[in-house]
Amino acid sequence: MGNPLDDIDWSRVSKRLTAFAHWRLGSRGTWQDAEDLANEAITRVFSPDYKAWDPATEPDLLRHLGSVVNGLISNMSRTAREELGGDVLGEEGTAPRRDAHRTAGVASWVDGKIYATEILERIATEVEGDKLASKVFWLEVEGVPEPKNQAARLGRPIRDIYNARRRLEAKLAMVKEALQKEARDAEEG
């Protein structure tokens, strides 16, 4: 029986994993940072020093590598929070240290008094006009994150769900950008 890592298209894996890492880093990282994370995850899957990829547990290598990248980003965030000494949100009414958000890994973090609650509320409002994207959003919030499960719950083809998720992601990016701009304008004003 061959090794499951034989015959892998590493070009394809690397591009997807790097794109994933870049997305997850957001404003916290460059393409080089993303590629470094992807390469570290790929290297670890070959290394006897780390838990081996078990196709019986997770048949999809890319999902396994994605979870390794998520772990690496979490570790970076935890280290940054420890170095910054505690809650990076700062006191009420104040902006946190300028560098706090860059590596602290609080995905919702935006300079200034921006909280996840506000982001979620805005997204919920923005997607109201898109019935399917709105349903997908609420399923996500309720803890049903898998597209195939969302498709089953909503009785829709998986491709419709994928497209709705892209529209949802676009709304999320737009909301975060808008809130960042508002926060910057408020600081400068």
Place this chain on the structure above:
Amino acid sequence: MPKKDENESDRAALAALEESLAMDLLTDAYTDDEIDQLIRARGGDPAAIGARGAALGASLARARRLAWQDAAKEKRQVMEDAVARPGAIPPFPSHDPIPAILAVAAQVGVTVNLSGRKRGETSPVELEKLWRKLHEAKALSEALKAKDAKQ
């Protein structure tokens, strides 16, 4: 200001949403062409990323296939060093060697059936060869145990 607990749960919910949407990049929610387009649109170079990734994967796969050779070389070196160590092979007890041979065979866990042989049926040269082989096996076994204990 939102209560700290409420904010932490919303932070977790938002982080989970972002992670879930990002995971689509790893699935057939996006075609390979769409991934390339997305990378380009965000300022990356998909061809260069793919080429470097292919080179890394090939290099790691090759290293894995050759790793057994390094382990085998190391084991052979341990064997050679064990046998070459002074005192590894004690002098052959030419006077009544059979009990000594049976004793070292028992230590190594090897069955050597000499009990039915009459003295003189097996030549001294053969017995000395057997003595040497058994002591080589004993020295190797002890050396490998010591190596494993260090790791």
